[in-house]
Amino acid sequence: MSFNLWAPTAGSVELLEVGQTPRQMMRDADGWYQLLSETARVGTRYQFRINGELIVPDPASFFQPDDVGEPSEVIETAALRDAIPYRGRPFAEAVIYELHVGAFSEEGTYAGVETKLPYLRDLGVTAIELMPLNDVPGRHNWGYDGVLLNAPNARYGRPEDLKRLLRAAHELDMMVYLDVVYNHFGPQLNYLHSYAEPFFNDRHTTGWGPAVNLEGNDGAFVRQFLIANALMWLHDYGFDGLRLDAVHALKDDSERHVLIDLAETVRAQLPGRQVHLMLENEANQAHLLERSHGRTMLYDAQWGDDFHNALHVLLTGEREGYYRAFADRPLAHLARSLTEGFAYQGEVFPLHDAPRGEASAHLPPEATIFFAQNHDQIGNRAFGERLSKLVGPDKLEQAMALVLLNPHIPLLFMGEEAAVETPFLFFADWSGEAADLTREGRRKEFAQFAAFATAEMRERIPDPCDERTFLASKLDWRAIDEAPTSIAFRTLTQRLLRLRREKIVPLIKRGFTAAKADLLGTSDASGGIDVRWRTAQGDVLQIVANFSDRGLSMPPLIEGETLWPQQSVKQDMLAPACIIVRLHSETNPL
Known part of the structure; x- marks a missing residue:
């Protein structure tokens, strides 16, 4: 079995195969360290030692059974592939249900999600979207600060358990999407800077520090690594689509942007399947969503934050933070989103004092995904309040009807269908300096809000690294199943989704x-x-x-x-x- 590590700024690399003597790896001219092991097999655990001191996991590890700082395990992902893959469903039929695996069920596992699939199918959901699974340090995390992109988080189960979840969904004719993050890596136990400095590009910065390097000779390897990750989830595990997080932070001045390469590669290598690619893109780049003769060229859709922000202002009256950019003309912004996809199509965006967006009126409605709530819009609040805590039942019903009966693709956040009041807070199991910075950074985020103007007010914001914050965010299924208000709203959601399936989807397919x-x-x-x-x-x-x-x-x-x-x-x-x-x-x- 061959072991390979791209470590261009390392002086030496050893393979530490558990149960075997450490062995020095050979370096080639491009910075690749390689070694052929006659003892390794599926199930073998291993690490690398850099410069005789720093012990690290494989950055391309497919599984970390004991967390990211421990040995990697050899996994044969090809064994997960289906002989006859599920072909998927037309994107017009998508009703997306976003969930966090750890907080969705009492078990907090892939198996826990699997037990709820019949409930979601009967509700009218046709696709579940899993928040990021890439491994992160600790017991609980949103997943957007990943360290090992190829390794599904062991806290939720083994790779075989994840595959079992997908097969169960496919047997119910439900698609499964995955949220992936390619714009940055997490702050803790990310060792790439120690032996592969060219993985990052100091010419560009993001809100998380130096940008991932996508340019030049070194950037070519990084691009291949990210594209290979996308293909692994889609090909080996059988995911039916990916949602790429914050692609506006993918800084790439190459002649061909990495987003073009990724989409074209996926389309070319997965023929015959309905694979859906979705973006979160603050830049509102309509050219990435273009159609040719009614068919998607690159990306199927973008999350419609403009729609959400305008709707939220109208429902709640809130105007602080990023809602300020929609508070001047919320009805006009909402109407333009509904008819043209984006509210901002090149106009000056007040928060950046610069133009934002491209013309989008020519795109079909299904090129934007609309929602009244999602993980960001709830979790970005200091106390993680859902709409059910912010508005009355009449407005809640109005919002649900608007989201589910317009011709754009709808997305629900877990528990929204039953009007639950369970908060969804920001949580991460960091330790040491990373925990301190996260805690303080979270509180500084809200210093501009009147409700958190003083340090004493900000002290009330839940600590993201306290396990109680995570536990408070777990869905209360007893309330969903037994509370009269939840049962009534769930019935309403089910009726709306039946109307969408019977009346709205046929119109979307006609165009x-x-x-x-x-x-x-x-x-x-x-x-x-x-x-x-x-x-x-x-x-x-x-x-x-x-x-x-x-x-x-x-x-x-x-x-x-x-x-x-x-x-x-x-x-x-x-x-x-x-x-x-x-x-x-x-x-x-x-």
Whole structure:
């Protein structure tokens, strides 16, 4: 068995194979250290020793059974592959349910998620999205500060357990997506700087320090490593798609950006499968989402933060932090997001005082993923409050109906379907200096908010590195299953998802060719919207919603079927927190 380590700035490297004598590895001209072991096999555990002192895991390790600082285990990922892979489902059918494996179930494992798959299938979910699985130090972490990208976190189970979860989902015709992070590495037990300095690029910086190096000869290896990671999850484990975190922080001045290489490689190497690639991209780069004859060229969709931020301002009235960029014209921002995908398409973004975004009106609605809540938008709050703690039941129902019955791809965050009040806090099991910096950094984030203006106020913010913070974020399934309010809201969500499957998805598959929106009322900050989408066949979908605290004059409603609400409404006035969804179908007339 061959062992390889790219360590261009190391003077020497030894292989420490558990149970064997340390052996010196040979270096080639490109900085690769190599050794052929006749004793290693699947299950062998090993580490590397750098310069006779520093002992490190394999940065390409496929499994760390005893945490990231301990020996790596040889895993044969090819053995995980299905003889006949699941082909997936059209992206138009995607209803995404985001979850954190450790906090989703009582067990906090892949097996714990597996037990809930029938519940999600019956709810109407067609795809689950797992927050990052790449291994991180400690017992609990969001996963976005990964250290070993190829190694699924052992806290959730072994690689075989993860594969079993995917097979179980596929047997229920449910897709499984994975959140991956390529823009930075975590602060603790990340040893790459010690022996592979060119892995990072000091010419570019991000919010996490020097950027991952994607340029030049050294950057070519890093690009290959990241692309190989994407292919491993998709090919070996059988994930049906990836969501790439914060790609605006992938600093790459190469002639071909790494995002282009990654997408084209995935498309070329996985023919015959419905593989969906999604982005979080603050830059609103519509060119990455282009279609050709209705088919995705590179990336299927981007998370629609513009939609969320405008909606959140209208629902809660909050205007601090990043909501400030949407507080001037929240209705207009929401309407533009619904009809064109992005609210910012090259206009000056107030938070950066620079243009943001590209024209997106030509893209189909399914090129953006819309949500009222997700891990970031809840966890970025000091106390991790969900909408169920911030607004009343009428507004909560309005938000859910808007997210699930518009033609963009919907995403729910775990527990949202049942209006749970369980917080989702930021948590990480760092120790020492990393814990101190994380704790203080978290509190400094909120210094600009009036509610945390003093040090005493900020002291109330939960400590991310306290295990109680993680435990407080675990879903309370007893409440989901037994609380009357949760049962009622879950039933409402299920009805909405059935309507989406039966009425909205067929329209998405036909293809919307036009969209327009009118604002209702006299104030952009407290009025309503009247949005209509039209297919080439003449079908029209209309959503009318009132976000103000007073009644509004009812706009003209199209002739056709009322999808929501499922009871009669007055035809002269649009009540506060009301939402009406109408469908005129030329292809399936009443």
